[in-house]
Amino acid sequence: MSDPDVIVYRDGDELAKVTAMRLVARLAAAQAERGSASVVLTGGTIGIQTLAEVAKADNRDMVDWSLVDVWWGDERFLPAGDPERNETGARTALLDHVPVVPERVRVMAPSDAGKTAEQAAAEYALLLREAAEGGPGPDFDVLLLGLGPDCHVASLFPGLPGPREEALSVIAVHDSPKPPPTRISLTFPTIRAAREVWIVASGESKSAAVRDAFTGDDPARHPGAGARGRERTVFLLDEAAAGRLPTR
Numbered sequence: 001m002s003d004p005d006v007i008v009y010r011d012g013d014e015l016a017k018v019t020a021m022r023l024v025a026r027l028a029a030a031q032a033e034r035g036s037a038s039v040v041l042t043g044g045t046i047g048i049q050t051l052a053e054v055a056k057a058d059n060r061d062m063v064d065w066s067l068v069d070v071w072w073g074d075e076r077f078l079p080a081g082d083p084e085r086n087e088t089g090a091r092t093a094l095l096d097h098v099p100v101v102p103e104r105v106r107v108m109a110p111s112d113a114g115k116t117a118e119q120a121a122a123e124y125a126l127l128l129r130e131a132a133e134g135g136p137g138p139d140f141d142v143l144l145l146g147l148g149p150d151c152h153v154a155s156l157f158p159g160l161p162g163p164r165e166e167a168l169s170v171i172a173v174h175d176s177p178k179p180p181p182t183r184i185s186l187t188f189p190t191i192r193a194a195r196e197v198w199i200v201a202s203g204e205s206k207s208a209a210v211r212d213a214f215t216g217d218d219p220a221r222h223p224g225a226g227a228r229g230r231e232r233t234v235f236l237l238d239e240a241a242a243g244r245l246p247t248r
């Protein structure tokens with residue numbers, strides 16, 4: 001698999017703005033090629049900021065939002081509408097501002113829907129299988145990931161079982177070191193089914209994690225190192241987050 005592409009911007013604001021424009025262009029290109037497009041969203045600061053920039057992007061309406069399938073890479077297992085849920089952040093930042101079709105927005109179940117985290121994960125795995133058309137997962141055009149200072153991606157944390165999971169496509173995560181403790185997450189087989197994986201990271205606190213995600217060879221220790229796309233992997237960084245890359 002080829003090395004990730006690395007694209008570096010001056011600061012977090014420019015990173016979010018240009019990543020948003022790139023995302024719109026990529027989704028529009030996918031629709032031109034195949035008639036629809038699919039994107040996997042992430043939570044986290046720069047992840048949600050990027051979605052807010054999509055909502056403001058000049059090229060936003062290049063995308064036919066009614067033909068976009070929306071998924072999540074992970075979710076915090078909290079009640080529906082909780083401001084800390086990744087879904088809430090994505091709706092506020094973008095989904096409430098573009099004409100997505102509700103049936104094409106696949107939400108990971110909240111904690112007050114009468115399901116355990118394991119049941120919610122199994123339900124999402126079923127949605128993925130139904131959309132997979134025989135492959136390991138749906139043909140995601142772009143799977144967005146933030147990056148934790150410990151090199152976690154989605155809710156796959158070093159030291160927890162998630163990064164080693166190869167059988168299940170979606171898992172429940174307990175004892176997350178990043179609150180809340182219970183989460184739902186795609187696993188690496190599903191992440192790696194995406195055509196393109198984009199890791200978006202901002203700030204000096206992520207620079208060691210970026211280096212480990214770029215150079216690491218053990219996703220159990222450095223989960224970011226396991227986040228690779230089928231066709232392409234892109235690290236979208238600001239200068240501070242890129243500061244420890246070997247090429248810098």
Ligand SMILES: O=C(O)[C@H](O)[C@@H](O)[C@H](O)[C@H](O)COP(=O)(O)O
Nearest residue numbers: 043044045046146147148153154
């Ligand atoms: O649910 C979450 O918190 C995210 O999915 C998580 O993977 C996030 O993207 C990283 O922790 C980076 O978050 P920050 O950009 O806020 O540091």
